[in-house]
Amino acid sequence: MAEVKNDLSYTADHEWAQTGDDGVVTVGITDFAQAQLGDVVMVELPEVGDTVDKGDAFGTVESPKSVSDLYAPFSGEIVAINERLEDEPELVNASPYGDGWIVKLKVTGDAEGLLDADAYRAHLEAEDH
Amino acid sequence: MSELARTALYDAHVALKARLVPFAGFEMPIQYDGIVAEHTRVREAVGLFDVSHMGEVRLRGKDALAAANRFATNDLNRIANGRAQYTAMCAPDGTIVDDMIVYRLADDDVLICVNASNRHTDVAHMREHLRGDVELTDESDSWSQIAVQGPHATELLDRVIGKTSKLRPFRIRERTFAGTSVLFATTGYTGERGGEIYAPNSVAMALWDALMTQGADLGVGPVGLGARDTLRLEMAYALYGNDIDRTTTPLEAGLEWVVRLDDGDFVGRDALVAQAAKGVSRKLVGLELTERGIPRPGYPIAHAGAVVGSVTSGTKSPTTGRAIALGYVPVALSDTGTELTIDCRGRTKSARVVKLPFLSRD
Numbered sequence: 001m002a003e004v005k006n007d008l009s010y011t012a013d014h015e016w017a018q019t020g021d022d023g024v025v026t027v028g029i030t031d032f033a034q035a036q037l038g039d040v041v042m043v044e045l046p047e048v049g050d051t052v053d054k055g056d057a058f059g060t061v062e063s064p065k066s067v068s069d070l071y072a073p074f075s076g077e078i079v080a081i082n083e084r085l086e087d088e089p090e091l092v093n094a095s096p097y098g099d100g101w102i103v104k105l106k107v108t109g110d111a112e113g114l115l116d117a118d119a120y121r122a123h124l125e126a127e128d129h
Numbered sequence: 130m131s132e133l134a135r136t137a138l139y140d141a142h143v144a145l146k147a148r149l150v151p152f153a154g155f156e157m158p159i160q161y162d163g164i165v166a167e168h169t170r171v172r173e174a175v176g177l178f179d180v181s182h183m184g185e186v187r188l189r190g191k192d193a194l195a196a197a198n199r200f201a202t203n204d205l206n207r208i209a210n211g212r213a214q215y216t217a218m219c220a221p222d223g224t225i226v227d228d229m230i231v232y233r234l235a236d237d238d239v240l241i242c243v244n245a246s247n248r249h250t251d252v253a254h255m256r257e258h259l260r261g262d263v264e265l266t267d268e269s270d271s272w273s274q275i276a277v278q279g280p281h282a283t284e285l286l287d288r289v290i291g292k293t294s295k296l297r298p299f300r301i302r303e304r305t306f307a308g309t310s311v312l313f314a315t316t317g318y319t320g321e322r323g324g325e326i327y328a329p330n331s332v333a334m335a336l337w338d339a340l341m342t343q344g345a346d347l348g349v350g351p352v353g354l355g356a357r358d359t360l361r362l363e364m365a366y367a368l369y370g371n372d373i374d375r376t377t378t379p380l381e382a383g384l385e386w387v388v389r390l391d392d393g394d395f396v397g398r399d400a401l402v403a404q405a406a407k408g409v410s411r412k413l414v415g416l417e418l419t420e421r422g423i424p425r426p427g428y429p430i431a432h433a434g435a436v437v438g439s440v441t442s443g444t445k446s447p448t449t450g451r452a453i454a455l456g457y458v459p460v461a462l463s464d465t466g467t468e469l470t471i472d473c474r475g476r477t478k479s480a481r482v483v484k485l486p487f488l489s490r491d
Contacts, residue, residue: 039163039166042421052338064447065159
């Protein structure tokens with residue numbers, strides 16, 4: 001079973017978000033998403049300073065056979081990218097909630113509307129059936 | 130949706146926790162342990178592929194060779210019995226109906242391995258153009274097929290079906306497994322040593338198990354359709370539906386080496402003679418990105434800002450890490466070294482035309 005962490009928020013597109021004390025949100029893809037994708041061989045990252053609107057595709061995660069868009073969970077400014085992913089995209093598979101984080105976002109708009117862990121688990125079960 | 134077929138090895142895939150996907154009407158394993166690991170297994174050790182979905186068409190009779198030559202662009206008279214030949218099969222307009230391996234078993238017995246997704250189209254096309262004393266049978270449902278590919282493949286095959294290591298590429302021989310006659314061919318779709326075993330469904334599972342068990346010390350493991358695709362693309366082997374189809378001709382696709390315009394008539398010959406005389410306007414070339422990105426089928430290829438073609442296959446080569454693609458470009462832009470760009474989902478990436486195959490094997 002895919003791991004779902006209790007202390008994170010989730011999108012229906014299988015991304016997770018964690019709001020830090022400074023209001024900066026760290027974004028990555030879920031364990032379920034990385035397992036579905038298979039081997040991540042490239043992550044296309046935005047640049048620090050880019051601004052994104054909620055729902056915008058801000059990057060891609062690619063396996064040998066497929067490419068998936070990353071969608072901004074909130075509107076905001078990209079304040080950090082995980083540069084390790086340029087050379088080690090496999091971190092997304094190995095540690096989706098840890099070293100495989102993708103971007104940090106300084107939220108400028110509404111930071112609501114994500115799923116909590118239980119709602120995301122229910123979403124996974126619904127997708128499974 | 131119609132019911133998906135299962136190969137005789139379905140239970141093995143389930144036991145190996147394969148991810149199964151619908152492919153050409155079959156429920157097929159796309160991956161087991163991950164595409165990169167499976168790809169590496171074939172390049173460095175030995176991998177097993179269930180390719181039982183492939184179609185097998187048999188031609189039997191006095192005119193079997195002549196019949197095959199009528200729809201094949203290549204010429205079966207150029208090889209001896211016991212040998213295999215790669216060929217295209219064209220429509221009268223010269224576009225490709227399918228590509229296939231033709232096995233010349235005897236003067237009156239030809240086995241043809243066709244793409245699973247084209248099986249019914251192919252059989253209909255062959256029947257339409259069948260002439261002489263020959264009987265065509267679609268044997269696809271009777272055969273299982275296991276590809277054994279990799280540097281340790283011959284050693285594994287020696288153990289399981291007897292001496293194969295002396296056999297040069299593109300040969301086919303009868304072998305015995307578990308008291309049952311099977312056909313072993315030194316063909317494949319990866320660029321590695323080894324071959325493909327055509328076995329009756331009744332022994333397929335025992336054969337798979339024997340290959341897995343007796344190859345344990347050689348690093349054997351299963352390989353799904355995902356890695357099959359990355360392996361073939363590194364070798365620039367065309368994939369029907371991606372790189373070749375009913376809109377492309379063998380002369381455009383770099384398959385002129387399997388088109389014998391001087392060796393008698395075949396379906397599509399007139400169109401290909403005309404195209405050869407006029408010269409093709411576009412060619413399938415190999416491309417490599419010179420910056421980060423991964424080209425994918427359908428991405429536009431541009432030159433000086435103008436779209437000149439599109440990618441037909443692309444991936445990040447698991448062996449070299451390079452971003453590789455096949456695509457059609459105008460002949461004037463097809464020379465090795467030509468600088469082009471590929472539009473990767475709105476981002477323009479620099480690319481250049483490179484020699485094929487992407488991976489050179491000895």
